[in-house]
Amino acid sequence: MRPVPGEAKQRGLLVVLSGPSGVGKGTVVARAMQARSPAARRLRRSVSVTTRSPRPEEREGEDYFFRSEVEFQRMAEAGELLEWATYLDHSYGTPREWVEGQLEDGYDVVLEIEVQGAMQVRERRPEAVLIYMLPPSWRALRRRLAHRRSESEEVQQRRLEVARREVNLIPRYDYWICNDRVAPAARRFLAILEAEHARVKRWNVSELIGDTSG
């Protein structure tokens, strides 16, 4: 992380990114992390714990930490999860300690999580930045889900139904992004982080002003 002259070192942002399954959250975050800007360099992606089975292309520790129901329950009870939620019969959670360490070191940490978990974060961490990603149209979303050949028609239908209910929670989010194309969506995502760092309320004002006699 390159310090900006005149800016004191600042704690990282806790960023929540939600949106219908299949909208492209992971793709947009991956693109944002590849950008050549200070905002991209200080971005880290949180890896969730889940009780569901890996899809063929998914890797342990990269896409998810795959854990048994018993182990997940133990983590939740031991307070090791920053938030956790159930979605389509499986549990998902965010490992707390790793996230805290990254924020402390000044990295912005993005959690790609469902609305249930997002509302827990909103409650527990009022300073978090909540972003909701929308598809350009619902037709486009159906098409993207249909391309996931590993899933049955029935699972796709349930994902769509969940999405249609969830969008009613958009007013609880701070920002929304339309994923019309990956590059502009990634640019908007990074712009939000850059702007949030510039919010006066996130700073100690006397530190900002500095020694006016200098």
Added chain:
Amino acid sequence: MRPVPGEAKQRGLLVVLSGPSGVGKGTVVARAMQARSPAARRLRRSVSVTTRSPRPEEREGEDYFFRSEVEFQRMAEAGELLEWATYLDHSYGTPREWVEGQLEDGYDVVLEIEVQGAMQVRERRPEAVLIYMLPPSWRALRRRLAHRRSESEEVQQRRLEVARREVNLIPRYDYWICNDRVAPAARRFLAILEAEHARVKRWNVSELIGDTSG
């Protein structure tokens, strides 16, 4: 203005940019307007009315509208000014009608104005975005002011004194930008506008969501 798919047409943002005299507000806005991004293309700079005399390089209607005290007073009383304030013995104001028209057409309008005027905008237009620009150091600011050879030492000293008092109002602003170098400062400025457009509270949510049966 190129419409973004999935985004309804949106009213422009009323943006206030304040900061000590000599900090480089005009230079940063000019650079931002030259950028090749949607945020740059929808940016317009408001030209203020003033009662002070033009500096050699200043052009009527480009830098300011230069008006007599009597005419300025008339405009203020007729409600033709969105805000107005006195700074170092002269009056400055923002022509209301032009600004309203631009906002209506979807352009973001930036007012480079003093803190007095900014506080009037904060009061009258709660939806406005207030940004304060700081120099990398106070020493740097003194140096920049000294380069304005058209001004006496005494005027420079008064500008510095005003700046030292004004910074106490930074907590009333939404964002701050450090003008360490022009390019990154312009980038941060545009990021703030892009993020503000993405704020959920600036949208009609049912319009965002669209027809979920589609």
